[in-house]
Amino acid sequence: MRSRLLLWAALAAFAIDQISKYLVVHVMRVAEGNIDVLPPLLVFKYGENRGINFGLFQGDSDTARWVLIGISLAVSVGVLIWLLRTVPSKLALFCGGMLIGGALGNVVDRVLYGYVLDFLNMSCCGINNPFVFNLADVFIFAGAFGLVLFDGKKPS
Template identity: 45%
Template sequence: MRIATITTLIILALDQALKWAVVVGLNLREVMYIEVLPPYLNLTMAWNRGVNFGLFAADSVWLRVALVALALIVTGWVWFWVRREGARPLMQLALGFLAGGALGNAIDRITWGAVADFLNVTCCGWVNPWAFNVADIAIFIGAFGLILASGDKTPRDDRSGLR
């Protein structure tokens, strides 16, 4: 599980460093909007107090605690599952992305009370109303990677005697 641990730490460090650099260093939490490569890439401050896309958003301490607990429980469960499945390198890599992203967003909820989203990508005449962060990207890559990696396993022998 070395690959998973190293990948988790790299993604977590990258996510937190970028969040601090943008939110605090560039003071995005006060200026709220910075053009980077207009109209394609902009930094737009968005505090996500809910789940994906701000669903179920509330400024409740209990919701924040529940979302942090959920991130830890799901990360632990997936870690256990990957280990039980044989911890192949691709599965470990995907797990590292997923765990690093989930833990990065959980740290935001503990530190700031909400997840710091700031990347806004727009293209081809479509104006994207949502912002996201490195952790969100990592979670998506990790989940997709786990789906792909778990599909390459050969079925276990049928030990029931039926063929």
């Protein structure tokens, strides 16, 4: 069944995201200080994101938290329904699974902590990037990009 690929991709993205956050935040204790992995290219730096990517729409209110949870769930369900109603390629199913798994990983953070745990910081070439993100964000971005590229439609 093709939908198994979607399910396994979503489960893998979700698990990788949650395990990485647990290890870096709770085991490696990145909140106590930055961890240089490949400085300056990759540094683990603790962050709490109460908004969306790059800290947009930051809000400390409980209403904002639940609105963002609702939006994430609605997008996940929408992508799921769209993929199950069409006949997408295997690559599109995989990408959709990554997007859904990443979104649900961030939803779990918002439910448990009230914010999304972020820990990845990447800088390069003399540019100091102040933003942090997590693997769920990577899966969401890669999944959305892949769905645009591999939606199965022939160019006109």
